[in-house]
Amino acid sequence: MKNIIKNIHIIINPGSGKGRSILPVINAAMKEAGIKWEASITHKAGDAVRLTKAAAKNGIDAIAVYGGDGTVMEAVNGLVGSEIPLIILPGGSANVMATELGIPWDLKEACTLISQGPPEMKTIDVGRFNNRYFIAGISIGFVADLIKDADRESKNMFGILAYFFPITAAIQKLKLTIYHLKIDGIEYDVQGLTCIISNVGNLGFTKISLDKHIDVSDGLLDVVIVRKANLSLFKLIFITLIKRERPENFELVKHWQGKEITISSSRKQAVQCDGELLENSHLHIKVVPGAIRVLVPKKEKKAVE
Ligand SMILES: [Mg+2]
Structure with missing residues (x-):
């Protein structure tokens, strides 16, 4: 270079x-x-x-x-x-x-x-899945519904917050699904509202990370299942969005990491990949470690810890 x-x-x-x-x-x-x-x-x-x-x-x-x-x-x-x-x-x-x-x-x-x-x-x-690459992640269920229902105009006006406006509509449609997962050869059946396969930890509008362990260069994808929608989930979303603090309550979430992930759900759900809606109901996903180089700000010199 x-x-x-x-x-x-x-x-x-x-x-x-x-x-x-x-x-x-x-x-x-x-x-x-x-x-x-x-x-x-x-x-x-x-x-x-x-x-x-x-x-x-x-x-x-x-x-x-x-x-x-x-x-x-x-x-x-x-x-x-x-x-x-x-x-x-x-x-x-x-x-x-x-x-x-x-x-x-x-x-x-x-x-x-x-x-x-x-x-x-x-x-x-x-x-990577189906011979295409994604950068941020794939989500199935609830989170995909939010993106589906956010129209172009409200996205322009309110940015990422628009994704959360249709939340009331999405909540009314919420049904639990069984997700069948295979992560690096180990199988799991987990009931939940949404499954997120993420390459990045942030939510797009703040540096606050969904989880501090998610790393875009560690050669692993993160699999997160939100298990229930109750008051704690809304508190989590509210705290993250409005107060811009990392919520502490993660008991409603299951989290794994892996290189190769297969996922299907017990009923058909909305699927989105990097903000685009897909038709797939069975996904086979792999990480491509170190696939691309991106220009980033120079590292600030950190004080010795
Ligand atoms: Mg990673």
């Missing part, structure tokens, strides 16, 4: 960014840094995969993505197996991977990561 990024291609999702003007910000930042840049625009699902693969053949130093997790996920699908690093310019309503890696949500600040001396890269895992 080159020590300095001088030539990039930017994939832009024009539906991102809450109507803000982005090209003047990118242009000014690249001009100041002396970086040559080209850009292409996505119009529909799958475009970012195709555009990333095409741009990667053109001798660039990095691919940048302006968009949310869905666009980043597509770029990753175009990049896995190449040596080209990824730059995330967060622009979506959910920027889970950017948050996980400490990448600023402010476009100008995110651009300055490209120009500040030798780039700092972090190698991260991705998940």
Whole structure:
């Protein structure tokens, strides 16, 4: 990899960014840094995969993505197996991977990561199923229902909080399901409301982690089952969202880690992958350790503990 990024291609999702003007910000930042840049625009699902693969053949130093997790996920699908690093310019309503890696949500600040001396890269895992890659995670049941019911407009207005607005509607539909899991060869049958297979620990809007042990570079995926919806679950969501503190009450949650996970449920439920709804009812998921390198902020020097 080159020590300095001088030539990039930017994939832009024009539906991102809450109507803000982005090209003047990118242009000014690249001009100041002396970086040559080209850009292409996505119009529909799958475009970012195709555009990333095409741009990667053109001798660039990095691919940048302006968009949310869905666009980043597509770029990753175009990049896995190449040596080209990824730059995330967060622009979506959910920027889970950017948050996980400490990448600023402010476009100008995110651009300055490209120009500040030798780039700092972090190698991260991705998940794989059905010959496609995911970056944040897959959820089945309750959490997938929330994303299904959040419309585009409310996502734009309220960002990640929009995912929680349809909570009342989703709660009315709640039914317990038996999840049949196989994690690295060991089988479990667990009753619950939702099953989450996560590559990242944060919720997309805050650095507060779902669980401090979830690590995007440890070569493991995390499997979480929420077992019941009762007052404690709402307290957990409320504390996490409003007070922005990590809740202490995790007795309602079961948690495993593994490299290879098979999952099916006793009845058909909504499934989402990186914010996109899927039809699958039986999932076979593997971790791909160290699949991609992403530009991250330079590590701050920590005091000796
Ligand atoms: Mg992990």
